Amino acid sequence: xxxxxxxxxxxxxxxxxxxxxxxxxxxxxxxxxxxxxxxxxxxxxxxxxxxxxxxxxxxxxxxxxxxxxxxxxxxxxxxxxxxxxxxxxxxxxxxxxxxxxxxxxxxxxxxxx
Amino acid sequence: xxxxxxxxxxxxxxxxxxxxxxxxxxxxxxxxxxxxxxxxxxxxxxxxxxxxxxxxxxxxxxxxxxxxxxxxxxxxxxxxxxxxxxxxxxxxxxxxxxxxxxxxxxxxxxxxxxx
Numbered sequence: 227x228x229x230x231x232x233x234x235x236x237x238x239x240x241x242x243x244x245x246x247x248x249x250x251x252x253x254x255x256x257x258x259x260x261x262x263x264x265x266x267x268x269x270x271x272x273x274x275x276x277x278x279x280x281x282x283x284x285x286x287x288x289x290x291x292x293x294x295x296x297x298x299x300x301x302x303x304x305x306x307x308x309x310x311x312x313x314x315x316x317x318x319x320x321x322x323x324x325x326x327x328x329x330x331x332x333x334x335x336x337x338x339x
Numbered sequence: 340x341x342x343x344x345x346x347x348x349x350x351x352x353x354x355x356x357x358x359x360x361x362x363x364x365x366x367x368x369x370x371x372x373x374x375x376x377x378x379x380x381x382x383x384x385x386x387x388x389x390x391x392x393x394x395x396x397x398x399x400x401x402x403x404x405x406x407x408x409x410x411x412x413x414x415x416x417x418x419x420x421x422x423x424x425x426x427x428x429x430x431x432x433x434x435x436x437x438x439x440x441x442x443x444x445x446x447x448x449x450x451x452x453x454x
Binding site: 270 | 406
């Protein structure tokens with residue numbers, strides 16, 4: 227049973243480009259969470275999605291950031307017109323129900339030049 | 340001993356000793372807590388959880404203690420091993436029933452095990 231998969235593991239973008247981060251939850255999990263982590267800090271919640279629905283996006287910047295979890299395929303976190311401050315590790319977690327333990331993927335490390 | 344530097348607080352222990360990592364949480368309404376271990380370059384890994392109706396829970400070599408009066412969690416690791424070296428985060432559930440359970444993470448403690 228594969229764990230949470232994220233790709234790419236490392237992503238380099240120049241300022242102004244778009245970044246697309248993908249997350250495939252564990253099999254049977256319909257709840258997905260995205261978190262951002264800066265070096266030497268804890269993870270900060272960004273958005274919570276259930277299949278085809280955004281449940282809570284209170285931690286996601288209003289501009290340039292969007293997330294989706296389509297009926298088929300992985301969840302996507304999209305960052306448009308990236309800036310240097312977007313450089314961070316982005317983690318996806320999934321759970322089979324909307325409470326309790328969340329299982330984390332290995333993360334995508336985004337570097338904006 | 341425990342120290343607070345410019346970055347993550349670090350706890351250095353001798354291999355075989357017991358480790359105690361502390362965490363203060365913020366929301367008195369939180370009812371579920373998790374300890375995660377994060378190794379360099381990896382995602383957080385679940386260690387142990389506890390609900391607010393309990394004050395102690397034990398796992399294999401780990402024990403979590405919850406003191407709701409002072410909003411304090413601790414993680415005890417028995418017979419610490421080099422493989423325990425990592426950053427440890429406590430996390431609390433702060434979402435409401437309609438929004439689900441987003442995790443709010445504490446600042447983390449780096450555990451270094453000396454052979």
